Amino acid sequence: MLAATPRNAIKPVSTDGEATVYVTADFRHGFNVAYNAVLAQIRSNRSTTFLSLMLLGRRNPGGSIAVGLSRGGSAQALEVFVTTTTSRGANHYESFPVACVPGCALILRGDRYGLYAFVVTADGIQKLGSWARADFELAKPYLQLNAEVTAQQDRIAATLIPMRLVVDSADLSSPRCAFTTRGVVPRRNADGTLEFTGSFRPGATISFIDLKDNKFVDRCPR
Numbered sequence: 001m002l003a004a005t006p007r008n009a010i011k012p013v014s015t016d017g018e019a020t021v022y023v024t025a026d027f028r029h030g031f032n033v034a035y036n037a038v039l040a041q042i043r044s045n046r047s048t049t050f051l052s053l054m055l056l057g058r059r060n061p062g063g064s065i066a067v068g069l070s071r072g073g074s075a076q077a078l079e080v081f082v083t084t085t086t087s088r089g090a091n092h093y094e095s096f097p098v099a100c101v102p103g104c105a106l107i108l109r110g111d112r113y114g115l116y117a118f119v120v121t122a123d124g125i126q127k128l129g130s131w132a133r134a135d136f137e138l139a140k141p142y143l144q145l146n147a148e149v150t151a152q153q154d155r156i157a158a159t160l161i162p163m164r165l166v167v168d169s170a171d172l173s174s175p176r177c178a179f180t181t182r183g184v185v186p187r188r189n190a191d192g193t194l195e196f197t198g199s200f201r202p203g204a205t206i207s208f209i210d211l212k213d214n215k216f217v218d219r220c221p222r
Contacts, residue, residue: 016148016149016150016182016200017148017149017150017152017154017156017181017182017183017184017198017199017200017201017204018146018147018148018149018181018182018184019146019147019148019178019179019180019181019184019185019186019196019198020144020145020146020178020179020186021144021145021146021160021175021177021178021186021188021194021211022142022143022144022175022176022177022178022179022220023142023143023144023145023165023172023175024142024143024175025142025143025167025172026167026168027055027110027138027141027142027143027167028112028138028140028141029110029111029112029168030110030111030112030167030168030169031108031109031110031166031167031168032107032109032164032165032166033053033107033108033109033143033164033165033166033172034105034106034107034120034162034163034164034165035053035105035106035145035160035161035162035163035194036103036104036105036160036161036163037051037068037069037100037103037104037105037106037158037159037160037161038100038102038103038158038159038161039051039069039070039071039078039100039156039157039158040156040157040158041071041076041078042071042076042154042155042156042157043076044154044155045071045076045149045151045154045155046151046154047072047149047150047151047154048070048071048072048150049070049071049072049147049148049149049150049154049156049158050068050069050070050146050147050148050150051068051069051070051146051147051148051156051158051160051196052066052067052068052069052081052106052145052146052148053066053067053068053106053108053143053144053145053146054066054068054143054144054145054146055108055110055115055138055141055142055143056138056141056142056144057136057137057138057139057140057141057142058139058140058141058142059137059139059140062085062087062136062137062138062139063084063085063086063087063135063136063137063138064083064084064085064136065082065083065084065108065115065117065131065136066081066082066083066084066146067080067081067082067106067107067108067117067118067119067128068080068081068106068146069081069098069100069104069106070095077097078097078098078099078100079095079096079097079098080095080096080098080100080104080106080119080128081093081094081095082094082095082117082128082129084129084131084136085136086135086136087135087136087137094128094129098119098121099121099122099123100121101122103159103161104119104120104121105118105119105120105163106118106119107119107120107125108143110133112133113132113133113134114130114131114132114133115130115131115132115133115136116129116130116131117129117130145160145175145194147184147186147196148184149183149184149198149199149200150200151200152200152201152202153199153200153201154199154200155197155198155199155200156184156196156197156198156199157196157197158195158196158197159193159194159195159196160193160194160196161192161193161194162174162192162193174188174192174211175188175194175211176210176211176212176220176221177208177209177210177211177220177221178208178209178211179207179208179209180204180205180206180207180208180209181204181206182200182201182202182204182206183198183199183200183201183204184196184197184198184199184200185197185198185209186209186211187209187211187214188211188212188214208220
């Protein structure tokens with residue numbers, strides 16, 4: 001259970017119900033980030049829910065790359081997707097069905113010159129895309145782990161289980177800061193697993209969360 005809620009002085013960026021976990025490190029060179037992802041089927045939902053890993057820069061607008069899972073439609077079919085925004089503002093989104101029982105691994109990798117996205121299922125590893133770093137404006141890049149609900153009252157139940165978190169050959173520490181808006185709430189368990197739960201409620205708390213003890217706070221801990 002999260003601690004007492006401060007007043008909603010913080011403004012959201014998205015109009016959806018969304019939670020974001022911030023993974024900060026020096027992503028300008030080599031990195032390898034892999035999470036086992038589970039996005040539960042909720043048959044009462046009317047729209048699409050998303051769970052993703054996104055690399056982006058601190059300058060906005062700027063480029064970004066994301067790989068994730070989505071569920072939508074009346075059958076809540078599961079898909080894997082990749083989406084990119086280049087430094088010139090060109091957007092590209094691609095998705096296709098994927099078998100994740102109960103989950104599958106989402107991977108973002110990078111080196112000095114390129115960026116790469118993969119999904120791993122029971123059938124093996126599949127490369128979803130590769131891009132030149134030069135095509136993206138990534139000023140002081142960092143990672144966001146996002147869970148999103150697009151229709152009011154729809155719910156989400158998702159987990160990200162860390163498999164490999166490496167930047168410049170050094171292990172990453174567990175993320176400390178998150179953001180919640182309109183009812184989708186993240187929490188970090190003792191083993192590093194991240195859980196995203198809740199429903200899209202426009203009047204819900206908008207706040208940062210200190211993931212060390214899963215408490216609402218006014219700003220990210222230093």
